[in-house]
Amino acid sequence: MAASISGIYYQVIRGMAASISGEFLQLSNGNFNYTMREPLGVVGGIGAWNYPFQMATWKSSPALACGNTFVFKPSPFTPLTAVMLGEIYKEAGLPDGCYNVIQGEGETGALLGNHPDVNKMTFTGSVPTGTKVMEACAKGIKHVGLELGGKSPCIIFNDSNLDNAVSGAMMANFFTQGQGASVLCGGERVVPDASLSGGYYMSPCILVNCEDHMTVVKDEIFGSVMSVLGFDTEKEVISRANDTEFGLAAGVFTNDLKRAHRVASELEAGSLYINNYNVYPVGVPFGGYKKSGLGRENGPEALDLFTQVKSVYVEMGDVEAPF
Structure with missing residues (x-):
């Protein structure tokens, strides 16, 4: 699944890359200005384990x-897929040194982020580690993109299609066990030795009568846990949904079109879903508000993150100087 989605993403990026362009501004006296988007140079990336x-x-x-050239450090829990991607790049004809993989723990990532030749870091992971990456980039005055944690609400109004809303809530909480991760082999899920086939898992859990102050409500669990809370008014639920340090995603289920767009505009999140959840088309930008991150991956916005703008002024007449 990951390989097929990634293949589609390359097609999308190829099309968008062809449209990278600057702007032209006509000035007075025949003078003009134009802008160019140029590479940043060496870009460093650090990935998490759940979508390696x-x-x-x-x-x-x-x-x-x-x-740009790219140096990637995958999670030490999933080190091999990044190497496989390098083999694919090489087979496709990418010159040596354009895509590079380094392996290691946090110390390796710190070396990458602090290296003077790295001009940008893009990181996916936890807020504490993302903070360290941002601090390293601040010291070196580097560009930085962060995709961090989330605690994303799914709001179901009483005028919604309840069956559809329940399906959406299940997707929001229990898709890939709430971790966004799966193991496949030959297109099939990997099954270990029969004695281990039950795994070591916690069954899907639905917690009711929750309150806003609870840890399970405020913090990312990263597992198959759903917290259910009630609400009375639209204004109330928007306020409570926004009362978080995260802002990765949010969902609204309602058959009232005006309410759907009104609530979507008020929720503080980078991705909003109306009558669905966990839908990520490859050409759509992805990223969060607040402590959920900086910048956007995927979509045209991703290309903006990996370029810098040069402004060129062209004088068509004589230079006027008071000297």
């Missing part, structure tokens, strides 16, 4: 398409 192959492609493909 897709993260390597999401980060490397726009960086390379914009003319």
Whole structure:
């Protein structure tokens, strides 16, 4: 699944990269200005374990398409898919040194982020580690993109299609066990030795009568846990949904079209879903508000993150100087 989605993403990026362009501004007296988008140089990337192959492609493909070289450190829990991607790049004819993989723990990531030749870092992971990456980039005055944690609400109004809303809530909480991760082999889920086939998992859990102050409500669980809370008014639920340090995503289920767009405009999140959840088309920008991150991956906005703008002024007449 990850490989097929990544393949589609390369097609999308290829099309968008062809449209990278600057702007032209006509000035007085025949003078004009134009802008150019240029590569940043060396880009460093650090990925998490739950979408290892897709993260390597999401980060490397726009960086390379914009003319940068890319150094990627995958999670030490999933180190091999990034290497496999390098083999694919090599087979496709990418010159040596354009895509590079380094392996290691946090110390390796710190070396990458602090290296003077790295001009930008793109990171996916936890807020504490993302803070360290941002601090390193601040010291070096580097560009930075962060995709961090989330605690994303799914708001179901009483005028919604309840069956559809329940399906959406299940997708929001229990898709890939709430971790956004799966293991496939030959297109089939990997099944270990029969004695281990039950795994070591916690069954899907639905917690009712929750209150806003509870840890399970405020913090990212990263597992198959759903917290259910009630509300009385639209204004109230918007306020409570926004009362979080995160802002990655949010969903609204209602058959009232005006309410759907009104609530979507008030919720503080980078991705909003109306009558659905966990839908990520590859050409749509993805990223969060607040402590959920900075910048956007995927979509045209991803290309903006991997370029810098040069403004060129052209004088068509004589230079007027008071000297």
